[in-house]
Amino acid sequence: MKKNLFLFSFFLFSILAEAQYEQKVSITIASGIFKTFGKKVGEYEPMQMPNYGMGLSANGGLQFKINEHLSLSVDVGIMVSKKWSYSEGDNNNYLYWSLNDTTTGALIAEGENYLDIFNYSFDIRPKYYLGQDKKWKPFIYAGVNINLTRAFYEDSQWIKLNELNMLPPDDTGPYNGNLEKNFGIGFNPGFGLEYFPKERIGFYLSPGYYFIALNKNNFKSPSRTENFNAFNIQAGLRLYFIKSKDL
Numbered sequence: 001m002k003k004n005l006f007l008f009s010f011f012l013f014s015i016l017a018e019a020q021y022e023q024k025v026s027i028t029i030a031s032g033i034f035k036t037f038g039k040k041v042g043e044y045e046p047m048q049m050p051n052y053g054m055g056l057s058a059n060g061g062l063q064f065k066i067n068e069h070l071s072l073s074v075d076v077g078i079m080v081s082k083k084w085s086y087s088e089g090d091n092n093n094y095l096y097w098s099l100n101d102t103t104t105g106a107l108i109a110e111g112e113n114y115l116d117i118f119n120y121s122f123d124i125r126p127k128y129y130l131g132q133d134k135k136w137k138p139f140i141y142a143g144v145n146i147n148l149t150r151a152f153y154e155d156s157q158w159i160k161l162n163e164l165n166m167l168p169p170d171d172t173g174p175y176n177g178n179l180e181k182n183f184g185i186g187f188n189p190g191f192g193l194e195y196f197p198k199e200r201i202g203f204y205l206s207p208g209y210y211f212i213a214l215n216k217n218n219f220k221s222p223s224r225t226e227n228f229n230a231f232n233i234q235a236g237l238r239l240y241f242i243k244s245k246d247l
Contacts, residue, residue, distance in 0.1 A: 024065045030236025031058040034079055034210065036229060043223045046086040046094055048151070048178050049214075050229075052117055053083025057232060059123070068132065073125040073143070079210075079230075084115035097157040099164075108164070114154040115178060119212070119228075121145045123188065137194040137202075142187065147212045149182040149228065177220050186212035186228070200240040207233040 034057050038050035061075020086094040098110040125143030155174035161167050190208020197203075212228035219225045 026063045026065075027060070027239045027241070028063050028073060028075060028236055029060045029239075030204075030206075030234040031056070032232060032234030032236075033057065034081075034230045034232035036081070037231065038226065038229050040086065045177075045221075045224070047224055047226055048084075048115070049117075049226055051084055051086045052081040053085060055079055055081030055083070055117070057234065059121075059234075061123070063127070063238060069129050071127045071129070073123070073127055073141075075123050075125075077121045077123060079119040079121075079232075080117070082114070082116040084117070099157075099160065099166075109160050111156045111160065113156055114152075116152045118150045118152075120148045120150075121186070125188065135196050137196070138191070139194065140189075140191045141206075141208070142189040145186045145188060145212075147182075147184050147186050147228075149179075149184065149212060149214070151178055151180055153178050153180075177224075179214065179218050179220070179224075182212075182214050182218050184213045184215060186210065188232075190232075194238065202238040203236070204238060205233070205235050207231070 034055050036049050036052045036055075039047055040050045041047060057077060057079040059075045059077030061073060063071050063073045065071050084095070088094065093112060095113040095115065096110070097113065099108040100106065101108055123143050123145040125141050127139050127141040130138045130140070153174075153176045155176070158167075158171075158174035188208055188210045190206055192204050192206030192208075194202050194204040208231075210228070210230045210232050214225075214227050216222075216225045
């Protein structure tokens with residue numbers, strides 16, 4: 001078994017090395033920002049996805065050259081936002097809370113609950129280059145992705161009430177009405193521009209749209225059923241480690 005695994009690894013490495021030598025495979029690394037959008041408030045309460053603040057994204061993988069115009073990227077990525085907020089008419093954050101003494105009205109404690117989101121993705125992205133210039137390369141793309149979306153809610157108000165022994169006996173844990181986990185398919189179209197100042201290293205900038213289909217059965221309230229929509233922009237590197245034999 002170990003011998004077969006070694007032979008397969010050696011065979012795969014040989015193929016990738018030859019592809020690198022012919023400049024058919026490159027390594028991509030990118031980071032950027034994203035912002036969710038959509039209807040911010042539902043019938044009874046704020047929606048979850050559109051109210052996340054600006055988040056960070058990163059991804060890395062391989063790009064396979066099919067011909068002079070068409071390439072295929074395969075990569076893994078992550079998107080993170082820890083800035084969920086929604087302000088009502090009085091300008092108070094929906095997640096802000098305060099506790100007051102029931103007799104004197106004096107402020108006992110105050111704070112804010114937190115709702116973070118993490119999205120892990122595996123992307124397959126056809127990329128079409130519009131020109132033949134070796135340095136400046138405008139392109140368009142349309143990717144399909146598999147996503148694991150996780151949201152984490154911290155109810156600091158419940159924690160404080162528990163510390164102060166102000167909870168009823170049957171309250172054994174905080175309530176979380178948010179979507180917590182989703183496994184779904186998405187797509188990511190966009191465009192960009194690459195610049196190759198040297199043969200083996202290039203830089204690119206790429207804005208796009210990111211969509212994830214969220215399973216309605218994963219929502220705890222039917223009125224908050226939605227999908228994930230975001231604008232994103234990334235800056236990255238594309239690298240060849242072996243010099244082309246054609247130059």
